[in-house]
Amino acid sequence: MEPSEQPTNGPLLRLTDIAVHYGAVIALNGVSLDVQRGEVVALMGPNGAGKSTVLKAIMGLAPVVTGEVHWRGDRLSAATHEIVQEGIAFVPQGRRVFTHLSIAENLEMGCLYLDDDAEQARRLEAVMELFPVLYPKRRDPASAMSGGQQQMLALGRGLMADPDLLLLDEPTLGLAPIIVTEVFEKVAEISERLRTTIMVVEHNIKGVLDIADRAYVLDKGNIAHEGTPQSVRDSTILTDVFLGRANPGQASED
Amino acid sequence: MAISAQTDADAAAEAPTPGLITRLARGNIELWANLLVITWAIVFMAWQGTGFAITIGTVFAIWAILAVSLNLVVGFTGLLSVGHVGFFGIGAYTMAVLTSNASYEAARTDAIPTYGWPFFAALPVAVVLAGVVAVVVGVAFNRFRDDIFVLVSFGFAIIAFNTFLNLREITRGAFGIHEIEKPAIGGWVIDGELEFLLFSLALLALVVLVSWLVVSSSFGRVLTAIREDEEAIAVFGYRVTHYKLAIWVISAMMAGLAGGLFASWTSFIDPNSFILLESMLLVSIVILGGLATIWGSLLGAMAFVLMEEGMRFLPFIPPEYVGQARQIVLGVLLVLLMLFRPQGLVGKYRL
Numbered sequence: 001m002e003p004s005e006q007p008t009n010g011p012l013l014r015l016t017d018i019a020v021h022y023g024a025v026i027a028l029n030g031v032s033l034d035v036q037r038g039e040v041v042a043l044m045g046p047n048g049a050g051k052s053t054v055l056k057a058i059m060g061l062a063p064v065v066t067g068e069v070h071w072r073g074d075r076l077s078a079a080t081h082e083i084v085q086e087g088i089a090f091v092p093q094g095r096r097v098f099t100h101l102s103i104a105e106n107l108e109m110g111c112l113y114l115d116d117d118a119e120q121a122r123r124l125e126a127v128m129e130l131f132p133v134l135y136p137k138r139r140d141p142a143s144a145m146s147g148g149q150q151q152m153l154a155l156g157r158g159l160m161a162d163p164d165l166l167l168l169d170e171p172t173l174g175l176a177p178i179i180v181t182e183v184f185e186k187v188a189e190i191s192e193r194l195r196t197t198i199m200v201v202e203h204n205i206k207g208v209l210d211i212a213d214r215a216y217v218l219d220k221g222n223i224a225h226e227g228t229p230q231s232v233r234d235s236t237i238l239t240d241v242f243l244g245r246a247n248p249g250q251a252s253e254d
Numbered sequence: 255m256a257i258s259a260q261t262d263a264d265a266a267a268e269a270p271t272p273g274l275i276t277r278l279a280r281g282n283i284e285l286w287a288n289l290l291v292i293t294w295a296i297v298f299m300a301w302q303g304t305g306f307a308i309t310i311g312t313v314f315a316i317w318a319i320l321a322v323s324l325n326l327v328v329g330f331t332g333l334l335s336v337g338h339v340g341f342f343g344i345g346a347y348t349m350a351v352l353t354s355n356a357s358y359e360a361a362r363t364d365a366i367p368t369y370g371w372p373f374f375a376a377l378p379v380a381v382v383l384a385g386v387v388a389v390v391v392g393v394a395f396n397r398f399r400d401d402i403f404v405l406v407s408f409g410f411a412i413i414a415f416n417t418f419l420n421l422r423e424i425t426r427g428a429f430g431i432h433e434i435e436k437p438a439i440g441g442w443v444i445d446g447e448l449e450f451l452l453f454s455l456a457l458l459a460l461v462v463l464v465s466w467l468v469v470s471s472s473f474g475r476v477l478t479a480i481r482e483d484e485e486a487i488a489v490f491g492y493r494v495t496h497y498k499l500a501i502w503v504i505s506a507m508m509a510g511l512a513g514g515l516f517a518s519w520t521s522f523i524d525p526n527s528f529i530l531l532e533s534m535l536l537v538s539i540v541i542l543g544g545l546a547t548i549w550g551s552l553l554g555a556m557a558f559v560l561m562e563e564g565m566r567f568l569p570f571i572p573p574e575y576v577g578q579a580r581q582i583v584l585g586v587l588l589v590l591l592m593l594f595r596p597q598g599l600v601g602k603y604r605l
Contacts (some may be wrong), residue, residue, distance in 0.1 A: 059489060084491040096486040098479045100546075100603060109479055112472055113491040161490070 010073050012037045012197055013058070013088075013165060018067035020053050020221075027053040029221035030067065035165065035199055040191050042208040042229070043201045045218035046242050051201040052093060054218070055167045059083055059090050085113060089163035093170045093201075095154040099143035103134050106142050106153055110160025120160075127156040130190070148179035155186060159194070166190070168200040172207065180204060184211050205238060217241060287599035291557045298560055306563075308447045314559045315454035316516050319461045321539045321551035323508030328537065329545035329603065330469055331501050332481030334400075336533045337391075337407035340414030341384040341506040343528035345513020347418060347425055348380035349373070350523050353435030366426050373437040377514045384510025385503050392502040396495045399484070411530045418525040430524025434517045450519060457515055461508050465548050468504065477501055478546070531581070538588050544601020553599055558584070 011034035020028040028050045035041050043051045056062035058069055060080040069076040071086060078086055089110070097106050107124055114120055128135045131152045137145065142153060151171055158166055171187065172180040184204075188211045190196050202208035209215060209229040217225035217232060219241040225232060232238065239245075299307035324338045353376045356368040371379075391410055398406050418425050425431065437444040437453060444453050468474050476497050479487045488494050517523050535558070543554020562580045565571055571579050596604045 061485065061489075079493075080488045081491050081493045084489065090489045092486055092489065096483050098482045098486075100478055100482060101475060105475055108472075109475070109487070109490050111490075112476065157490075 011035060011070075012072060013199070014070040015054070015058070016068045016070065018054070018057050018069070019065045020050070020057050020062045021065050022063065026221055027062070028057065031218070031221070031223055032067075033216055033223065033226070035197060037164075038191075038195055038197055039213045040187070040198045040200065040211055042212035042215040043199065043218060044203075044205055044208065044215060044232075044238070045224070046244075047203075048220075049218040049241070050221045051218055052169050053221075055090065055169050055199070055201060058088065058167060084161045084163070087161075087164040088167065089158040089161040089165070090167045091154050091158040091169065091171065093173060095147070095150045097142040097145075097150050097153050097157070099141060101142060102139050103142055103145070103153055104138040107134075107157050107160050110157040111162070123160050123162060127159050130159070130193070131156045131186075146179075148175055148182065151175060151179075151183055152186065155183075155190070159190065159196070163196060165197045165199065168198060168202075170201055170203060172202065172204050180207060184208070187211055209233065283595065284600045288553065291553050291560070291599070294560055295556055298564065305447070308451045310559055310563055311451045312447070312454050312519060313563070314556055315451070315458045316512050316519070317536075317539065317559055318552050318555035319458050319512040319515070320509055320536050321543065321555045322458075322461055322465050322548055323505045323512070324536055325540045325543075325545065325548065325551045326465055326468065326477075326501055326505045326508075328540050329547065329551075329601070330474065330481065331477045331498060333498065333502070334404045334537070334605070335407040335502075336404060336530070336537055337410035337414070338505075338509055338536055339528050339530065339533035340410050341388060341509035342513040342516070342532070343414050343418055343525075344384045344387055345380040345510030346517040346523050346527070347431075347513070348383050348510070349376050349514040349517040350431040350434045351424055352376035352379060353518070354431050355433035355435075358433040364422075364426060364429065366424060366431070371435070373435045373514075373518055374439070376435070377437075377511070380514035381507045381510045384513070385507040388503040388506030389499070392499045392506075395502070396498055408530070411533050415525055415528055415530065418528055425525070428524060430522055431517075432522050434521045434523065436518055436521070454515060454519070457511060461511065462548055462552070464504075464508075468501070469546075469548070473497070473500075481546075535581075535584065538584055541588065541598055541605060542591060544598030544603075545605060546603045547598075547601050550598055550600040557599070561587075 013035040015031055015033050018028055018031045019026070031050070031054060033054075043054060045051050053062050057064050058076070060078070060083060071088070076083070076086065098109065101109070104124065107127055108120060111120055111123055128138070133149055133152060134156060137149075142150060145153065155168075155171065168187065172183050175183065184207045187198060187200065191198055191211070200208060200212070209232060212229050215227065215229055215232050216223055217237050224241055225235060225237040299310060320338065320342060324335065327333050327335050327338075351366070352369045352371040353373060354366070354368050356370050359365040359368045395403065395406055419427055421427075436450070444450055469477070476487065476492055480494055480497060484494055516527070539554040539558045540551055542557060543552070544550030561583060565576050565579055565583065566573065591598065
């Protein structure tokens with residue numbers, strides 16, 4: 001499976017010098033990052049820093065100008081619709097559940113490419129077990145659920161693909177504080193119980209630093225900081241990038 | 255285990271479905287709409303007699319095939335196409351050209367080539383040809399979404415109409431094609447009004463069955479998901495363009511079938527049957543009945559046919575204005591519908 005030049009203990013996902021341009025707008029300006037197997041990696045930064053674009057670049061949803069995505073040591077060149085079968089599941093921003101489908105049908109969408117009903121049923125049961133809140137409502141349309149439940153559904157739908165890497169784009173956006181806590185707890189539980197590697201884009205800094213193993217801070221399409229959650233808390237990097245100081249991260253290095 | 259225990263608890267907790275009378279009393283609009291249209295149809299047909307009922311039934315069957323097929327694209331998949339009449343026309347002209355009467359044509363100075371095919375040989379060709387054109391058009395259309403899609407489908411309807419009008423060597427342009435074949439099985443020709451009605455209803459049943467199989471399959475669920483969020487569905491491993499193309503072609507083939515049936519029923523067609531307005535009326539029927547519901551399209555087609563035919567009997571509309579009046583009435587009806595019941599008579603989903 002693994003190519004000879006990449007040892008099996010290499011990063012699960014490696015981005016090398018990824019640049020994304022939307023016309024004249026430079027969304028990502030040469031971003032390189034690694035995600036190790038089993039990690040929870042947080043991507044933080046102010047609006048427009050390019051956090052979500054990193055995930056979209058991996059999923060083939062953003063126009064990548066230069067740079068490469070390596071998955072398990074191989075270059076990832078699959079089209080968007082093939083990536084889920086490579087073991088990467090994407091939980092998009094805004095939940096985007098299919099409101100006219102039932103909860104069970106929404107979940108099944110996550111692995112319908114399988115063509116294996118028994119395996120599908122097994123995964124459905126496993127996901128229901130992880131999200132007990134969904135079970136009693138499984139036949140109700142997704143539109144009948146609260147925002148928090150829809151987010152749980154979106155997470156569950158991503159897990160139906162039984163992914164090695166789960167990409168979460170702003171999973172707590174627009175949710176009440178108590179629900180935000182529940183979502184972070186659930187993400188931590190997924191990481192612990194299923195050993196799923198998780199890359200999460202978040203604006204809720206405190207919450208995501210509590211569950212992350214490592215964090216990247218993005219600013220204007222560049223990586224401004226990389227390190228443990230503690231290193232982020234200790235540095236002035238977040239106030240620098242959020243307040244728009246000229247040389248982010250300089251103060252902490254002095 | 256825990257899950258099965260919960261199932262029983264759930265079943266017990268589910269409230270019983272309220273009875274017919276209760277639902278009526280509660281003002282269930284869907285039920286009222288059903289009762290209204292069906293009662294209207296029965297009373298109207300009983301009043302006007304068998305011959306009229308047969309005609310109405312046949313017109314209904316053709317419109318219903320078109321409406322159900324268009325609903326697959328517009329309602330279930332969320333692609334608002336106003337070009338459906340193009341595929342209807344392709345089916346009708348295929349039937350007309352392949353089966354038109356050779357001796358009749360030979361007597362004309364502007365004769366077009368005749369092939370003398372039987373109905374049942376021409377019908378599959380009509381269906382397949384509509385499908386082939388749909389593949390070509392669909393590959394081009396697949397890059398468009400939302401309002402741009404409406405515009406390009408509009409363009410298709412215009413191109414189709416102008417082709418029928420100007421490809422005179424084959425379609426005889428504005429003069430139309432006469433003496434189109436009736437269906438015949440062995441020596442039995444389906445030329446009686448009643449037989450043709452039953453045949454039309456059989457084809458409608460086939461279309462409804464196929465549509466039902468499509469929308470209740472996992473394929474149909476992907477279509478619903480495409481309607482709601484095209485980008486999200488790609489992330490889950492679906493090649494969205496393939497699904498859109500597939501349903502587009504299936505829908506076009508059904509419209510081709512309706513076209514073949516229509517040409518044979520009227521035995522004469524000209525380009526006026528395939529103008530953009532017909533497409534608009536068709537979209538109106540789909541919206542009137544309800545998006546993403548097969549039953550709604552049947553109900554919408556019935557309501558439309560009853561209204562259209564019914565207006566002939568209104569004493570204050572001179573017969574020569576009935577055609578225009580139906581457009582006004584339908585227009586007003588659509589505006590009212592959008593204001594007060596945007597999901598249509600029995601639909602749940604809004605455009």
